[in-house]
Amino acid sequence: xxxxxxxxxxxxxxxxxxxxxxxxxxxxxxxxxxxxxxxxxxxxxxxxxxxxxxxxxxxxxxxxxxxxxxxxxxxxxxxxxxxxxxxxxxxxxxxxxxxxxxxxxxxxxxxxxxxxxxxxxxxxxxxxxxxxxxxxxxxxxxxxxxxxxxxxxxxxxxxxxxxxxxxxxxxxxxxxxxxxxxxxxxxxxxxxxxxxxxxxxxxxxxxxxxxxxxxxxxxxxxxxxxxxxxxxxxxxxxxxxxxxxxxxxxxxxxxxxxxxxxxxxxxxxxxxxxxxxxxxxxxxxxxxxxxxxxxxxxxxxxxxxxxx
Amino acid sequence: xxxxxxxxxxxxxxxxxxxxxxxxxxxxxxxxxxxxxxxxxxxxxxxxxxxxxxxxxxxxxxxxxxxxxxxxxxxxxxxxxxxxxxxxxxxxxxxxxxxxxxxxxxxxxxxxxxxxxxxxxxxxxxxxxxxxxxxxxxxxxxxxxxxxxxxxxxxxxxxxxxxxxxxxxxxxxxxxxxxxxxxxxxxxxxxxxxxxxxxxx
Numbered sequence: 001x002x003x004x005x006x007x008x009x010x011x012x013x014x015x016x017x018x019x020x021x022x023x024x025x026x027x028x029x030x031x032x033x034x035x036x037x038x039x040x041x042x043x044x045x046x047x048x049x050x051x052x053x054x055x056x057x058x059x060x061x062x063x064x065x066x067x068x069x070x071x072x073x074x075x076x077x078x079x080x081x082x083x084x085x086x087x088x089x090x091x092x093x094x095x096x097x098x099x100x101x102x103x104x105x106x107x108x109x110x111x112x113x114x115x116x117x118x119x120x121x122x123x124x125x126x127x128x129x130x131x132x133x134x135x136x137x138x139x140x141x142x143x144x145x146x147x148x149x150x151x152x153x154x155x156x157x158x159x160x161x162x163x164x165x166x167x168x169x170x171x172x173x174x175x176x177x178x179x180x181x182x183x184x185x186x187x188x189x190x191x192x193x194x195x196x197x198x199x200x201x202x203x204x205x206x207x208x209x210x211x212x213x214x215x216x217x218x219x220x221x222x223x224x225x226x227x228x229x230x231x232x233x234x235x236x237x238x239x240x241x242x243x244x245x246x247x248x249x250x251x252x253x254x255x256x257x258x259x260x261x262x263x264x265x266x267x268x269x270x271x272x273x274x275x276x277x278x279x280x281x282x283x284x285x286x287x288x289x290x291x292x293x294x295x296x297x298x299x300x301x302x303x304x305x306x307x308x
Numbered sequence: 309x310x311x312x313x314x315x316x317x318x319x320x321x322x323x324x325x326x327x328x329x330x331x332x333x334x335x336x337x338x339x340x341x342x343x344x345x346x347x348x349x350x351x352x353x354x355x356x357x358x359x360x361x362x363x364x365x366x367x368x369x370x371x372x373x374x375x376x377x378x379x380x381x382x383x384x385x386x387x388x389x390x391x392x393x394x395x396x397x398x399x400x401x402x403x404x405x406x407x408x409x410x411x412x413x414x415x416x417x418x419x420x421x422x423x424x425x426x427x428x429x430x431x432x433x434x435x436x437x438x439x440x441x442x443x444x445x446x447x448x449x450x451x452x453x454x455x456x457x458x459x460x461x462x463x464x465x466x467x468x469x470x471x472x473x474x475x476x477x478x479x480x481x482x483x484x485x486x487x488x489x490x491x492x493x494x495x496x497x498x499x500x501x502x503x504x505x506x507x508x509x
Binding site for chain 1: 312345349416422423425426429430436452455457459460463466475478479483486
């Protein structure tokens with residue numbers, strides 16, 4: 001692992017793949033750590049991409065500021081990392097909290113990006129998300145990292161993924177528990193205390209943008225991704241079938257395939273966002289299906305979209 | 309050098325020499341916090357957050373009492389020297405940039421509490437195959453669990469509106485205490501064959 005320096009803090013990162021190739025930068029969610037991108041990294045480097053993974057300030061191998069971690073500092077850490085990649089085309093992808101940081105980077109430094117992939121993320125705190133966030137923070141305070149993981153696992157992953165692991169959940173949780181400190185996670189959560197919605201700034205994002213949202217994402221539902229689709233001009237929304245909030249863990253190969261196809265389309269100038277809505281295939285390499293015309297993609301039942 | 313305590317004995321227990329050193333360090337640190345809190349506790353509380361001090365004082369003494377009874381102690385002739393160094397490190401260091409001496413002292417106590425509860429994670433030293441019902445193992449897990457709650461009093465105080473004008477010196481004080489506690493803890497662990505950057509399981 002290599003380290004960047006931001007002020008008095010170190011940010012741990014890794015670069016894989018050929019030096020001059022188009023690069024993907026992958027940004028962790030709140031309780032994640034960079035090793036969770038291993039499948040994506042291997043798939044993308046196998047397709048000729050360079051891949052940068054790192055831990056945000058407060059996570060894993062990066063320093064954990066004791067009292068305050070601002071989202072501006074995270075964006076600056078990302079700027080430093082992208083600066084390490086030279087002049088190659090850069091695709092930025094982040095999930096959940098990492099998706100928010102990626103959005104903020106794209107708003108401030110969009111000219112540096114060839115493409116943007118926000119996943120399971122949001123530009124504003126809906127009442128549900130704010131209350132869930134508060135409850136998760138209280139859970140962390142009262143029950144520690146392990147209890148937060150206990151809440152997030154069933155909320156963010158499917159029965160199909162959880163069932164075979166039910167007898168071994170402690171092992172699933174252990175690495176995340178080992179590398180995450182309560183006060184650092186709490187600082188990351190408390191970076192939302194002065195959060196201002198990004199929605200008014202989204203139209204400034206002109207870079208090609210593929211928004212990924214799990215079909216059954218409970219934590220950040222479709223409506224939050226719709227805000228991104230509506231306000232980012234060159235965007236498409238892609239719904240991942242049968243997936244929940246943490247679909248990058250569950251369908252890593254499919255996610256990596258979608259990332260690669262998006263970047264290849266952008267580089268070949270085939271990409272057209274058109275604010276379209278798509279349904280991703282079930283397996284890597286499958287066909288993308290347009291969301292049925294006339295139906296409302298914000299509903300969970302087949303309801304015709306209203307004329308307005 | 310391992311990332312975890314051990315090798316465990318045939319019953320899955322942490323070796324007594326390691327138990328002795330770890331417990332001695334934790335007793336020293338939490339004992340110092342208990343003493344400092346005892347002095348800091350006002351006879352008559354005039355702010356809501358001070359109720360946390362009372363709870364924390366009793367929790368710190370509970371941790372000391374628990375470790376004294378749950379540890380498989382053995383004689384360790386290096387402990388007196390190490391204890392002296394630890395106790396010297398915990399001595400109050402009023403934050404220089406804060407004019408009000410009482411407040412400067414309180415910030416330092418809170419900074420030390422933040423570091424002891426935040427930088428030390430004794431349960432993270434336990435290997436997966438440790439005997440889960442061993443008293444020492446339960447004690448370490450309990451201390452780490454309690455720490456995530458006890459640190460809240462420090463966080464509330466150190467991030468409070470009262471200290472906003474002093475954010476820089478407060479952050480520096482907490483960072484210094486974390487560095488100090490982290491260094492002593494790492495040195496202690498290195499002395500018993502445990503290294504943070506060593507190979508994982």
